[in-house]
Amino acid sequence: MGLGLPSLFLLPLLLGVLFWIAEAAHPCDVITGGYSNWIGSAINKDVVIVGGGISGLSAMKKLLEEQVTNAVILEAQDYLGGRVKTYRQGSILVEDGAEWIHGGSRNPLYQLANSLGMLTQPLADSAYDWRVKTSTGTQASEAGYNVAEQVFFECEKGSVIQNYYNTAIGQCYKDKFGSFYNNGKTLAGEKSAWLHYLNMFVLRDVGLNDWMKESGRDFDQFTSFGGEDKLNQWSQGYDALTNNLKSSIPQDKIKLSTPVCKIFWESDPNGKALVVTSTKEAYLTDYVLVTASIGHLQERHLQLFDPPLPASYQNNLNRLELGLADKIHLGWSSPWWKALNPKPLDMQVIFKVFDLPTEESWLYGVMEVMGVHQQLNLLQAFVNGDYAQKMENLSDDDVKRHILKFLRRVTGQTVPEPTFFRRSQWGKNVWVRGSYSSYITVSGDQAGLKSRNPLSVPITNSYGNKVIHWAGEHTNGTRYGTVDGALGSGTRAAVRIINDM
Numbered sequence: 001m002g003l004g005l006p007s008l009f010l011l012p013l014l015l016g017v018l019f020w021i022a023e024a025a026h027p028c029d030v031i032t033g034g035y036s037n038w039i040g041s042a043i044n045k046d047v048v049i050v051g052g053g054i055s056g057l058s059a060m061k062k063l064l065e066e067q068v069t070n071a072v073i074l075e076a077q078d079y080l081g082g083r084v085k086t087y088r089q090g091s092i093l094v095e096d097g098a099e100w101i102h103g104g105s106r107n108p109l110y111q112l113a114n115s116l117g118m119l120t121q122p123l124a125d126s127a128y129d130w131r132v133k134t135s136t137g138t139q140a141s142e143a144g145y146n147v148a149e150q151v152f153f154e155c156e157k158g159s160v161i162q163n164y165y166n167t168a169i170g171q172c173y174k175d176k177f178g179s180f181y182n183n184g185k186t187l188a189g190e191k192s193a194w195l196h197y198l199n200m201f202v203l204r205d206v207g208l209n210d211w212m213k214e215s216g217r218d219f220d221q222f223t224s225f226g227g228e229d230k231l232n233q234w235s236q237g238y239d240a241l242t243n244n245l246k247s248s249i250p251q252d253k254i255k256l257s258t259p260v261c262k263i264f265w266e267s268d269p270n271g272k273a274l275v276v277t278s279t280k281e282a283y284l285t286d287y288v289l290v291t292a293s294i295g296h297l298q299e300r301h302l303q304l305f306d307p308p309l310p311a312s313y314q315n316n317l318n319r320l321e322l323g324l325a326d327k328i329h330l331g332w333s334s335p336w337w338k339a340l341n342p343k344p345l346d347m348q349v350i351f352k353v354f355d356l357p358t359e360e361s362w363l364y365g366v367m368e369v370m371g372v373h374q375q376l377n378l379l380q381a382f383v384n385g386d387y388a389q390k391m392e393n394l395s396d397d398d399v400k401r402h403i404l405k406f407l408r409r410v411t412g413q414t415v416p417e418p419t420f421f422r423r424s425q426w427g428k429n430v431w432v433r434g435s436y437s438s439y440i441t442v443s444g445d446q447a448g449l450k451s452r453n454p455l456s457v458p459i460t461n462s463y464g465n466k467v468i469h470w471a472g473e474h475t476n477g478t479r480y481g482t483v484d485g486a487l488g489s490g491t492r493a494a495v496r497i498i499n500d501m
């Protein structure tokens with residue numbers, strides 16, 4: 001039978017359904033049956049840690065230091081570190097995830113990297129070939145950049161942000177931009193372009209999907225170490241931290257490629273929890289420490305926990321959002337931008353016109369293209385929120401083609417085909433579903449979540465046992481969205497478990 005017109009109409013629908021089915025398949029779908037199906041084969045543990053990111057590893061390290069040895073980390077992916085993910089190819093090193101140690105020497109990671117001889121200091125601003133361009137390649141005014149930067153810091157001041165506790169932090173940026181932009185040096189014709197630039201700057205630096213979503217109260221709870229913009233790095237890659245934590249953990253206490261699919265926390269007659277993995281292993285344990293991201297928990301908690309979590313906890317989970325941020329890295333055998341200036345490139349881009357073809361519209365999320373510290377033949381661009389989502393849905397080839405065209409247009413230079421290309425897709429990662437900043441939304445705040453502390457409080461079952469504990473960056477009340485925050489949350493959860501034993 002040939003393909004008639006109706007069949008042609010139906011084909012996209014059919015493909016859509018097949019695509020949806022493929023999308024809907026989850027590694028945990030293979031797990032069926034209740035507690036009684038799994039208890040027979042269960043291995044006994046004192047503590048099961050769900051997730052081998054920095055919070056899970058730091059928790060295990062602390063447990064071992066306190067002689068709690070009958071514990072295991074179950075990690076869904078085939079590597080440790082989670083959102084700390086260093087990628088190497090020959091002499092190239094890029095960070096798909098965390099890159100910087102924020103806030104100078106008050107950050108415990110600064111101390112650790114320094115003590116290991118693995119700390120690099122950031123380049124001074126003056127070390128860069130600083131360009132301020134429009135998306136069509138003309139010069140933009142630096143005055144606009146200065147306003148954006150000034151506004152960004154203004155809204156970090158406690159005295160300012162307190163006025164925005166009951167609304168979104170985005171309102172602060174909008175208000176201050178409006179009042180700061182007219183100092184005589186700024187160009188009226190670039191005003192809306194710089195407001196868009198500021199918006200993208202905030203999405204990237206704060207880690208938001210939408211600046212009108214994070215509650216001002218939540219924003220103000222982040223505790224700065226002072227100078228969060230001091231961007232120190234691990235000289236040999238952020239995974240040096242993962243390896244450092246791992247080195248104190250015996251190999252048999254870590255299981256990779258072992259997703260946790262079910263946690264029965266009310267079924268055991270002795271009040272323990274039964275943890276079942278997609279690899280069909282079961283663990284009977286006194287404590288489960290869940291370190292999965294808020295993105296993963298929001299998507300999977302109903303399937304993961306049996307019975308479902310208490311309604312109050314479920315409500316609180318949905319009062320946060322995990323922002324999406326992706327990075328694109330491009331490399332060349334020699335840096336073409338040096339034809340104009342020998343320094344590493346740092347180029348700000350503003351959009352006076354939004355004239356890109358729809359398919360390329362994700363590029364409106366790119367506000368800076370800059371050299372990668374220590375990798376002088378590479379350039380990096382961030383893209384956030386909806387723009388990142390759009391970028392993730394395109395093929396590698398399309399993303400590469402679009403950004404290359406963009407670079408040629410903005411710089412007006414001859415930009416050869418890159419010899420290296422890599423982009424992250426944190427939104428597509430079912431074990432994370434987002435990037436760095438988990439934030440309490442304005443509606444979440446209005447619904448009653450005034451701090452993230454309730455998310456770290458252990459869940460007690462009807463036997464009176466605190467069986468489910470929580471860690472992960474989103475549970476850290478003051479350093480959420482950071483690696484040091486994740487590290488601290490893991491140690492805190494381990495101490496809580498030890499104190500309860």
Ligand SMILES: Cc1cc2nc3c(=O)[nH]c(=O)nc-3n(C[C@H](O)[C@H](O)[C@H](O)COP(=O)(O)OP(=O)(O)OC[C@H]3O[C@@H](n4cnc5c(N)ncnc54)[C@H](O)[C@@H]3O)c2cc1C
Pocket residue numbers: 050051052053054055056074075076077080081082083084096097098099100101102258259260261291292293296325326327424426431432434435436471472473474480481482483484486
């Ligand atoms: C693009 C990007 C840039 C960043 N930049 C910085 C930066 O410069 N500086 C900074 O300080 N921070 C940065 N961060 C944030 C930082 O990486 C995170 O805050 C931190 O690594 C989170 O650690 P975590 O342990 O809380 O969570 P994760 O790293 O998400 O670890 C959780 C682990 O749990 C696993 N898991 C999830 N579900 C299951 C399951 N059901 N069963 C088993 N395992 C499961 C996951 O695979 C993951 O490995 C960045 C993050 C991203 C994505």
